[in-house]
Structure formats: C-alpha cells, structure tokens
Amino acid sequence: MIDYRPFIDCLGDTALSHWQAPLAEQLAQLFAQLNDGNLPRFLKQLDVLPNLSDVKIDLDTVALSSGKPLSSEQKNQLENALRGLIPWRKGPFRFFDINIDAEWRCDWKWTRVAPHLSDLKNRTILDVGSGNGYYGWRMKAAGARLVAGIDPSWLSVVQHLAFNHYVGDTSHVVLPLTLEQLTPEINAFDTVFSMGVLYHRRSPLDHLNELRGALRPGGELVLETLVIEGGEREALVPPGRYARMNNVWFLPSPQALALWLEKVGFIDVRIVDVTYTSTEEQRNTDWKPGQSLTDYLDPDHPNKTIEGLPAPLRATLIARKPDDQQRLRRYQLD
Template identity: 35%
Template structure:
C-alpha cells in the first residue's frame, strides 16, 4: 500500500514538520484543556534572527506567504501583526494554514505577547465534555480509532483539572488509528510542540486485530467516534473493535442514528419498536460514504451480535451549527450547506437531519 506521507500534496508538509526542530525544540510547550486544547510557550514569541527556518519557509511558499500568515497571529492587544518583524509563531501559523482542513479542534497556540487560534470545523470539546464524565482511563491502554488530528487524545492527556473533576486521569498508553496522511501531519506538528507519549498508526479500524496481534497486547478502552456510519460492513467493524479489546474492556461509540420519532407520523405504530436501519441511497448530508443509520434497537442488536454486552446509551444529541460549521480553517462545505434550506429538520436529500447516539459497551 502506498505511503500517504509520500503523496504530492502531503510530502512537502511532512518534510516541513521534520524541520521544526530548527525553529523550536521538541516538547517546548506546555498545554491544557478548556473548551479546546491550549498550547503555551514563550518561545513562540521569539524573533526569527537567522536562516534556520529558511528551508521550512521555502517549502511552505516563501517569504510572501509568511508575510500573509502574520495576519493569523494576534498580539495581546488583538491587533494584527502584519508589517512587524517575524516571530516563531508566524512560521507556525503558516504551517498550520497549509495543513488545512482542520476538522477537529479547536487549538490555540499562545505566548505572553501573541497567539494563534485554529478554529476547526467541529467544536470537538462539546463531544469530549459529553463523554468525559463516563470515561475512566487512568492507567489504561487506550485506542482512538479514526483519531483525526488527535484532539481527543490530547484532551485525554490533559488529565484531571481542579475546576473540572470529571476529566479522566491520563492513560498508561494511547494509540491513534487513522489512514489520512494530512491528519497525521496535523498531529505530528502539534505533538512536536508537546512531545507526548502518544502513538499514531496510519491504519483503519479494519487493521486493529492485526495490529493487536503484532504488538501482543489488547486495549482496555477503545474510542470509535464518528466512524461506524462510514463503514459499509458495520458487523466487521464492530467485530474488529471487540476482538481488539481485553475481556471486559470498554468501547465508546458515537454514530449517526435513525430516530423513529423523526418520522413517526408516517409509520404504523406496530413497527415503530422494531430494529430498523435507514439504508442511504447516494448520499446523506452530501456524504457519499454514509451507508446505514440504525435506530437504537438495531444499534444495540448489532453490538450484541458482535461480541458486546451491557449496551449503555449515554446521550442522543442532534448535530447543530454550533457544533459543526464552516470556518476559515477548512476549504470544504459544512453542516449549514448539508441541510434543506427550507427545512433544517431535513438533509438536502430529504432524510432526517443528523442526530447522534453515544453509547458505552463492554466486551463479553
């Protein structure tokens, strides 16, 4: 299989990330979590005084691109920094811009005098804050399947805060799985600054059992957030997760569902309680890689048939434009473009608008 880091678009970005140690030391920053991941270092405000960053800047488009990227960086008085001497954060902002689109986040890089806010498409802290009270990962071996740029893994390592005691303790080990070269580069850029002991495999959920066999140990907790509805074989997906968990291990799953109540007026009451799934034709909310949206009964049945027990529904939440929306940090469309412009309770195709179920299941 081709290495995604060697593709024409990704290769120069990945090369730039490997040159970051010329700009800032690995692990130069501290971080915390509060409605996003905040990364802090005094070194971000350091001026560029020599040629150490020249090759990195050239890979990203040169001095003109760097000058434009200064508009992304704000000083403490919230005045755009255009026209001033370049600093380390200007180069980091240029790299962040080239790493679009930022789907998970947000992330903020800050020093005493300047900051950069990456306003991602998804306000992912809303999902994490929903899950965190149910999560116990202190000392556990954890996998995040479909981890994107690692936002949830960074949130896990932020650990318990005094003002937010429901935040879970940090895990013993955490490994992210995602086959996207772009998302890996976003993660690698951020983790260069933090140097956290987080693994990242350019693999999909179908590769979990082979990975577990290769390393010789299973996981205690697996997160599978926003993945299931993108898989045409949901049973194989759920079995891969179950097979990769220790007996009694926990999986947290979030998936789009088909809520019978949204179409109850058109259904006979005698079938409303049956395990049903919406089989998508063509696309759902302009996503062509969405296949099956189960109701809760069907989702519970799928999990039970694939090796899980004790299916606990944590929440059912409609997706809103507060949680998912277009920002300058993505080039694609977002939720407001996927809904019927005359009826926001429906997708552009006429299906019920997105609604997610969050469940916690235990491996038998």
C-alpha cells in the same frame, strides 16, 4: 519517513507487547511501498515549525503557550506552517498566539461523552478514526497511559505531529492505518473508541466485531455514530448521498445499534447520549473554508438533509467485552 519507533518501544512494558513486532513490520512495509504525493508536502510544514523555548502544555484545553513572547518572525513561521495543513476539521487547538478554530467543536462532543467513561487513568486506548488526535490529547489529560489513534488520512497524521512537535509525547500517536488493516485480535486495549466511523463502513457488524477483537476481556467500547430516531428494528440505508457524503451506509436507531452490539457479543450496553448536530458545532471557519453543515441541510426544512433525509443525529453507546468468566457463563447458557 515518520519515526514510530519510540511509540513501539512504549508498548514494551504493557499488555500490548505482542503487537510490537507486527506493527513494526507493517509500518516498514507501508513506508517502503508508499506513493502518496501529498505526504512530502505536509511533512515539509513540520520542518518550518519554529523551535520555541519555555513551552507550557495544557492538554485539558489542548493549548500550547510559551513563557517567552514569540517574535514576529516566529509567529509568521508558525502561522504559515499551520495554514499549510488546512483544512483543520477537528479541534480547537491553541498553538501559542494562534487559535485553530476547526470545523468541529470536538470539545463539545468530549463534554457529552467524558462523564460516562470508566476512569481513563493508566488505561491503554485505541482511538479508531482518531482524526488529528484531538480526543487523544483529552484522553491523555484524563490520565491515559497510552493512546494509539489510527486514521488513514495523512493530513490528520501530520496535524497530530505538528502539535506533538511541542508536546513530545511518545505514548500518543496517530498511525496511518484503518481498523481493517490493524493486526486482528490484539485482545489487549483497556478502552477502544470508534467515533464517527461506523456509518462509513459497508459492513457495520464486521466493524463492531473488529473493535471487540482489539479489546481485552472486560475492556470498554465507546461507540459514537450517526443514527435515526426509531425502534430496535429500524436502520436507514441512504439510497444515494447523505448530507452530501457519498460513503454513508447504515444509520441505525440507537436501540437497533444496541442490539447489534449484543449480537456480536458485547454486554452492559448503554445508550448514554443522543444529540442532533447543530450548525454551531459543525461550521466552516477560517481554518476549514468551504462548505459545512448549513450547506448540507435543506434551507427550508433544517430538520432534513439536502437530500430530504433526517438531519444528522448522533448517539454514543458504551459497552463491555465480557471477561473470561462471563464468556464461559454465556457459552453455557447458549
């Protein structure tokens, strides 16, 4: 239904070549058993994207432009197709004359995270919970060789295809998979990102362990998640919903999260950013109508969620998987 073969071919001359066969088989099975009523509706929007010439791509700003002005018919076609893929939670994207002002200013998060990353040039990257691939484009702009986003949301998969319709980059995909479904112990990605996923996992340490399994020895993990203020022994388990979300399990303090990372075998753990989410960074827009952060906060106490819990605070941690020498030394010490 979606042709991932060109991406699977790209894996061939990388350290990920052993992933080609299991991935191809997994995707074939997934599409053979697929019974999702929404996907055909989303894919239909791609068929009506206008074909345009003289396309210019700026991945730093995730923007497309054309040397030739779009006709009003082309503009209408484009706008209808992109509106058929609402809600746009992650962005901003620019599709020619259309600015997709998404719910989240992902460019702000990238600005906080990017200065702390090892150089992404030529790296192979796994982006767990990639959403529509916004950050993947920023990683490609920074020189990444290959970006495999994984996200179980078909809307995200198709939004990514819409942008890639004009970019035509076979080395950047959003695969319709969860981390738990990913081939275990790939042990080969240079960098693994997990941003905005950990708090959705009932077993956060298993999540960290699975992230570790995807990395090559010496590879870098970038972990971003909701946290609370507190000491290294503190974590919040919301009794019911958190900011109206019913799938939030563990919000550790940044220090507790650093300990969890060490516990599952990461080294060189650094807390590089801790920031409260503002109602300017997450808000409803024309491209994501309905409720957003202001509706999830207590109107009288904006430092609390509507449920009376601490308002959303997010931390980014960077850690490394030990290389084989370091593992050996650790083992001898234990």
